[in-house]
Amino acid sequence: MRKPLLLSLAGSAILAGFSVAALPFSRGLFRVPRTPYDANEASFLAPAWILLQRAAEIVPRDVSVVVRGEPPDATNDSYLHRFAVGLLPGRKIVPAAVWNVPSPPEELREADYEIVVGKAIPPPASRLVLSIPEGSVWKRER
Amino acid sequence: MRAGYLWLASFAILPLVGAPFLGHPAFRRFGILFRTVLAGGVGMVLLSATMTVWALAGWRWGPVLVLASAAVAFALRWLVRSHLPLPAAREEGRGEGRSLTAIALVLTAISILAALAATIAARSTSPDLLLFWGPKAQQFASARTIDTAFLSAPHLEYLHVYYPPLVTNVFAFGAIAAGRFPWGAATLTFPLLLGATAIGLSGILRADAPAPRAAAASALVICALGLAGISSSVAGNAEPFLLFFEILGVALLLTPAARSDAGKLLAGLFLAGAAAAKVEGLPFVLAVVVLFLLLDRSAARPLARATFLLLAPTIVSIGTWLAFGATRNVFFGYKGYGHSLEFHWDHLSGIASAIGIALWKVGYALPFSVPIVVLLATRPKGRRALLPIGVAAALSAFLLLTYLQSTQDPRLWISWSAARTFSPVTALIALASYCVSETESERVDR
Numbered sequence: 010m011r012k013p014l015l016l017s018l019a020g021s022a023i024l025a026g027f028s029v030a031a032l033p034f035s036r037g038l039f040r041v042p043r044t045p046y047d048a049n050e051a052s053f054l055a056p057a058w059i060l061l062q063r064a065a066e067i068v069p070r071d072v073s074v075v076v077r078g079e080p081p082d083a084t085n086d087s088y089l090h091r092f093a094v095g096l097l098p099g100r101k102i103v104p105a106a107v108w109n110v111p112s113p114p115e116e117l118r119e120a121d122y123e124i125v126v127g128k129a130i131p132p133p134a135s136r137l138v139l140s141i142p143e144g145s146v147w148k149r150e151r
Numbered sequence: 152m153r154a155g156y157l158w159l160a161s162f163a164i165l166p167l168v169g170a171p172f173l174g175h176p177a178f179r180r181f182g183i184l185f186r187t188v189l190a191g192g193v194g195m196v197l198l199s200a201t202m203t204v205w206a207l208a209g210w211r212w213g214p215v216l217v218l219a220s221a222a223v224a225f226a227l228r229w230l231v232r233s234h235l236p237l238p239a240a241r242e243e244g245r246g247e248g249r250s251l252t253a254i255a256l257v258l259t260a261i262s263i264l265a266a267l268a269a270t271i272a273a274r275s276t277s278p279d280l281l282l283f284w285g286p287k288a289q290q291f292a293s294a295r296t297i298d299t300a301f302l303s304a305p306h307l308e309y310l311h312v313y314y315p316p317l318v319t320n321v322f323a324f325g326a327i328a329a330g331r332f333p334w335g336a337a338t339l340t341f342p343l344l345l346g347a348t349a350i351g352l353s354g355i356l357r358a359d360a361p362a363p364r365a366a367a368a369s370a371l372v373i374c375a376l377g378l379a380g381i382s383s384s385v386a387g388n389a390e391p392f393l394l395f396f397e398i399l400g401v402a403l404l405l406t407p408a409a410r411s412d413a414g415k416l417l418a419g420l421f422l423a424g425a426a427a428a429k430v431e432g433l434p435f436v437l438a439v440v441v442l443f444l445l446l447d448r449s450a451a452r453p454l455a456r457a458t459f460l461l462l463a464p465t466i467v468s469i470g471t472w473l474a475f476g477a478t479r480n481v482f483f484g485y486k487g488y489g490h491s492l493e494f495h496w497d498h499l500s501g502i503a504s505a506i507g508i509a510l511w512k513v514g515y516a517l518p519f520s521v522p523i524v525v526l527l528a529t530r531p532k533g534r535r536a537l538l539p540i541g542v543a544a545a546l547s548a549f550l551l552l553t554y555l556q557s558t559q560d561p562r563l564w565i566s567w568s569a570a571r572t573f574s575p576v577t578a579l580i581a582l583a584s585y586c587v588s589e590t591e592s593e594r595v596d597r
Contacts (some may be wrong), residue, residue, distance in 0.1 A: 012528075012529070013364075013367075013508050013525075013529035013584065014363055014364055014367045015251075016256065016525045016528050016529055016584075017367040017368060017370065017371045017525055017529075017584060017585075018251065018255060018525050019368065019375070020521040020524065020525045021259075021367070021370040021373075021374040023377075023516075023517065023521055024262070024371075024377070024518060024521055025258045025377070026515055027378050027515075028261070028265035028266070028269075028374065029265050031265070031381045031382055031514060032269055032272065032274065033269075033272050033276070036272065038272055038361060038430055040272075042273035044273065045280070045338055046273060046278075047272075047273040047334055048273045049273060049275060049276055049592055050273050050384065051276070051278045054281065058281075062509070069545055085337070091282050091309060094286050095285050095286040096281075098286075098293065099293070104306050107306050116407075129179045136420045147276055151365050151584040
């Protein structure tokens with residue numbers, strides 16, 4: 010009975026050791042992350058997370074919003090639409106792309122706000138309401 | 152920050168909901184901490200099921216839900232005939248036994264703390280939290296029901312509207328209490344549920360084995376799940392919920408608790424939690440119940456009653472969810488990934504290599520290989536070891552066939568899902584290594 014017990018403990022010790030080794034020590038374990046994705050494989054989400062969280066503070070509820078990346082990429086824009094659904098509750102999110110297919114430009118122009126992840130080329134007839142290193146938020150002038 | 156604390160504090164209501172059931176004299180022998188964890192699991196299942204019933208009836212969620220689900224927990228006591236307590240725990244060993252128990256507890260604690268540190272450091276957050284679990288929970292909390300308009304909205308098909316409701320319901324319940332959905336706090340469900348699984352598992356196994364053996368088996372399961380969870384980014388995803396219900400449900404059926412009505416109903420409630428947490432929870436439940444009835448015939452007598460106690464909670468829970476989807480024209484049953492019974496065998500070698508790569512990326516496949524090595528070296532005896540091994544085999548076959556159903560090349564899908572979907576398999580194999588000797592009842596049966 011002792012052998013199985015010791016084997017279980019030895020196996021547990023190996024697994025616990027690797028769990029500790031998997032921690033992101035190089036980033037500073039006790040540094041508060043800016044987003045929940047800072048130190049994992051999905052860290053590419055972090056800029057969009059930061060921008061959309063900031064946008065949520067200034068974009069009113071019940072308006073329509075399009076979120077897109079710069080430079081344009083339909084796959085990236087498909088995901089940005091999904092992130093915006095989560096991080097901008099109460100707004101009508103107009104997809105810049107769906108399932109990696111770009112939406113028609115006229116649909117995007119109807120949105121009240123345009124959020125651009127990355128360095129934006131100023132959209133036509135729009136006023137800048139937020140600019141941070143991760144991107145910018147523009148309000149359409151009607 | 153305040154919303155996060157409130158959201159986490161709302162979890163304290165769950166053991167209160169389940170307490171009327173765990174207050175039954177049959178469970179009196181368990182310690183208060185262990186009973187609290189089990190009551191939390193039962194509370195989660197009943198609260199989620201009640202929320203789904205409320206949504207089906209068209210009622211908005213409110214505080215009365217807590218009273219209604221606690222009333223169900225109280226009513227379940229009537230299904231338990233015997234008032235005899237479950238068998239008492241074995242005597243704890245002395246000297247060396249205590250040292251081994253202490254080592255196992257330290258290793259378990261290290262794994263849970265590593266999971267906590269990884270979660271706080273944003274190492275293990277699941278993208279699925281942002282893609283669908285969080286948005287659905289947030290919207291349901293805002294609408295105070297399962298929002299069919301949101302689920303039916305154009306361009307939101309990626310939300311997996313048919314996914315069973317337990318995780319989104321529990322997340323939404325906390326969000327109602329907190330006033331908003333706190334994304335960071337949601338990730339803490341990974342270390343929280345890993346800790347709850349550790350407490351529950353060691354408590355259940357203590358009813359059947361001396362403390363060192365129970366603690367060592369729990370440590371192996373928790374350390375494997377900890378490393379797998381950290382490396383495959385499960386924080387905020389449904390896996391911690393699924394594993395909590397699956398592991399404790401199967402563990403109950405490996406111990407003398409399975410011989411009583413109380414133990415069977417408790418296991419049935421945990422199996423319902425697994426089925427309501429993720430789609431693959433349902434085939435898991437069916438495999439567990441069929442194998443238990445076949446392998447432990449003395450505990451399964453009378454057959455009809457045992458089947459009822461084990462399966463009725465799942466049937467009610469999932470039946471309500473499917474009825475909701477059908478009556479609202481939102482979904483009709485679970486969606487497959489291809490035509491049923493049509494398998495693309497030409498994908499088999501690609502699938503096998505993709506699974507191998509996906510598992511390797513998770514701590515060099517150690518969470519999967521170490522429990523297998525321990526199992527082979529300990530050579531478990533008795534029919535009851537066949538329960539976790541058989542369920543692990545059935546679940547592996549189900550996952551493989553699901554990948555084979557995909558009409559498109561499934562390698563990308565496997566790369567982000569296989570390490571998570573196969574984590575119950577490794578936990579079951581670790582649990583099987585616990586069955587190193589036959590139980591007294593097995594010897595009597597022979």
